[in-house]
Amino acid sequence: MRSTVGTLLWRAGLAALLVCLVGLLPWLAHTDPALTVLKARSADRDPTPEVLDAIRAQLGLDRGPLHLLGEWLGGLPRGDAGQSWISGADVTPTVLQALGVSLLLTAVALAVAALTAALVCARTLRTGGRGRRGATGSAVLAALPEFLTASVLATVVGVQLGWLPALGWYGPQYTLLPALALGLPAGAVLGRLLDDLLPGAFAEPWAQAAAARGIPPRRIARQAVRRTLPALLPNAGLFVVGITGGAVAVEQIFDIPGLGRTTLEAALAQDLPVLQAGTLALVLLAAAATGAARLAARLLIGPALDDGALPTLHRRTPPARGLLPLALAAVLLAVIAAGLPRDPLALDTGRRLEAPSWSHPFGTDALGRDLLARVAHGALDTLLLALAITAVTLLTGVALGLLPRLSGPLADTVNAVPPVLGALLVTALAGRGTWTPALAVAAVAWAPLAAHTSALLRQERAALHITATRSLGATPWYLLRHELLPAVLPPVTRHALLRLPGVALTLASLAFLGLGAQPPSPEWGLLLAENQPYAERAPWAVLAPAAVLALLGALAVSTAGGVRPPRRRTREGDVPARPVPAKEPAGAGAR
Template sequence: MGALAWRAALAALLVCGIGLLPWLSRTDPALTVLKARSAERDPSPEALAVVRAQLGLDDGPSHLLGRWLAGLSRADAGQSWISGADVLPDVLQALGVSLLLTAAALTVALVVAAGVCARTLWLGAGRRLEGRRPAGGSGSAVLAALPEFLIASVLATVIGVQWGWLPALGWYGPQWTVLPALALGLPAGAVLGRLLDDQLPAAFTEPWASAAAARGLTGRSIARKALRRCVPGLLPNLGLFVVGLTGGSVAVEQIFDIPGLGRTTLRAAIAQDLPVLQTGALVLVALAAVVTGLARLAAGRLIGPALRDGALHTVHGPTPAGRTGPAVVCGVLLSAVVGLGLPRDPLALDTGARLLPPSAAHPFGTDALGRDVLARVAHGALDTLLLALSISAIALTAGVLLGLLPRLSGPLVDTVNAVPPVLAALLVAAVWGGGPTTPVAAVAVVAWAPLAAHTGALLRQERATAHLAATRALGAGPWHLLRSELLPAVLPSVARHALLRLPGIALALASLGFLGLGAQPPSPEWGLLLAENQPYAERAPWAVLAPAAVLALLGALAVTAPGALRRPRRLRTPGCDPREQPSRKVELSRAE
């Protein structure tokens, strides 16, 4: 009951904050609504007075919120301030569209995740994984780092328009779901695959795997059991993906003209259509609660009574050190791009050199105003990378600390994840004010949630391990268990997760810039670069591919760099757990 009350309080706080949005932003909601209804109409005092009287704005936000909440008890979410139509049917229809798109995107994501983990599963099934780390990762890094809106634009332009294989605009049947599902599912599947691939090697080295092989079980059966062992730790993040794809795929819905919940919420937020905005946010919060509950039930079903009985084996022991070569290559290439572009002027205009292809003078070509793309990418990288690193560090710290308190952070994670980044940016802008810091604050507000969910899921399993029960029985206190057992076991995986999300944070900043909620021209911020050059993608693809390639390079670096976080695997004595090696060595030395 306590968790339910906490969840309800957070949902009420979010809805109330949205209800105060026009007044927090210090704008006249009557003027915004009038402009949304008719941009050409003169906002005279008489016209604004009519709008205020129609909407009851003179009664204040508390009266409006109370009237809306009273209507919810009768399944009446009010009427749209812009169109005058009933809100609830339109929001539920948009939710149905988004859920169908999310289901298709999740199918693509699961296929991609299976492809990322295929080599690890094959090696583990053949008992050839000991001492090795899978080399796969560069392809998944590129997929994870490519912006969803860029993938959507390329698919719509090439496959939809130029080749005509699939429809690119609208929402009229199953064929219209393929391209947007690919745009959403490819990067999501790459992230999920990397998280799963990070845990599988340790699962294959657990005692049950050796016992199963000794009993003659097939490698395919052992691989299935290893998947079942690792998937519960990722189910919370899978739930976050479902909710995030439902409400956060605004750019993709904009490009493909899909009437989903993300686009509906964005339009309502921009037009300050409070009934639609509040109803959409409440639906997303309810969806987050349902998905989280289902994820927990599924995790319990997969692991069974082992969580209750403390019969699990840790999957976060020492793992082989990863190869440093790919990380060094990616780091050198990224440093070279930044170093070559910094001496150039990113704001210098040359109208006689518009949209020039790559050359010795302009290695990345020029944009529509004749500006050097290399210079703009390099100068934009400084701000984007520094901001992304800062946000990642804050998110990692907050995620781990809140993940240690699952009863407090669970409902908070669900509520925060239910807020699309665009809506978060608008809420932050209302309180914080506009400017280049707005997207930073908006991304920081929501970036910790996946890490907290991951931390909580891993700790839940780690607390159910046999070695922790034995350590507790020997008299270890809670702080010793946390400092010496739980955090060392969980932190490396969560830190690698944070690094894996570094390109995603950079992409979130870029996405907000792409939608016009971030930095403003002539800033060389990466989101603006993609947004400014998107209309010229067919004539000058280099202007879009250059920043996209740097983003992909950042993703490859984020995936290969975590090898430095891996602790070298110690030699194992047959039949002895790695954690027992220090005491084993002491006993041998005494015997000698």
């Protein structure tokens, strides 16, 4: 009971800190909120001292940020989140309406994600875990940027073919295309994580006994999915919040008045009442999603966790054979080597948006620059920085995952912050600089890895071999070093590699805020953003960087297939032959 109360207080404190930071954002960033509000209200009006003083008096800015924050917090118990600084409308109905739109879109996107995950795992489920896994199709889906998928669906399916509505929000049929853009990448990631655990479930004694008794494989497959779901439910909860608040690009492309878009517009305009209310709604949603995920995991496998007699899901299996990773790496290196001798900044306006040819194998962009040269020169910065951030987030996620009471509420709170808002907060605290985008991405990218680590450790601590090893007198440090970490590190590492292309894309998306790469930099994500308006007229301008990014995702996942647990080695003296005295301290690894 005491630990539950402490966790709730820790979660409430983090939520309060986040809302306070958001409320102090203009002052932390050393900007004038009156000037930003004036530009948002009327860009043509001159910012004279008299006009700015009138706005400060109207909004109460002269009373200071702490007074404004206290006044806003005081209205929350009455359901009053203030009035918008831009439109003057009540904030509570606006945010609740945007939240309802986002929740409907999230529900449909989760259905698409569940179907996608089922297709990714279909071969493993059909063959009882003995089929060849590691197909790169799911890696390509996971690596595709959401805004690119949304643009293609809106242009081709919505406009050219006219099968589904592409713009607006006037009914359930308008959710299908944006839900596909959001659900396909999320489902590919969840499917890969589930596919990684299913062979261990099929190898457990109950599954082998059921197969020997002639129980239909379909029933065994259903139970295998049930067995592995608790390890994925924390990440599914993070996806709910991430889709709700992080679908900014998709909501803008399809003109959807969701919470992510509302929060982004409020952040850029420094409309603090709307921004604070939107952030609070996302934090509360994160808490609800996390609570639902933990309750579902408890219902699925809770009693077995208390008994300490679970079989381990993490068995050593031979890595997938084949030359696929080498072939993908060779193709990527060939593209980089072919483009490095070319000039990525050379302009030739007479050859704008030229189709691929012998002289320009990837075509040219809107300024006549060679796309092969730009892709190759952008590869070094993009790949090296993304790899460095992935390594840092992996270490951070594993370290915090060992402390679930600390990292659980922290991960939920961090995940509730949309990427744009996170970038603004990091910039306000750390200032603009070369490493600001990397700090912004690293500050949030560890959350799913920490949730994955905590979920896997929770099940592994209840495994039968852990109970047996502990009964022989193994110390907590021995259990952590020789049993828990060797079982958990490989799947979490594969998870981190699966997210490598997403890290590269998130870095690029910050360029729109002036925090990341700026033109004429050939960074991959910036290439996608620059050429997206010409996707219908010159699709090669978008397909070239997108294909290389998908190639990176396929390479990351196929390489991750070789990350396997080490062989168990029993050395004399590792495990004491007699029980440990009662005074032995019980650490995190023994529970």
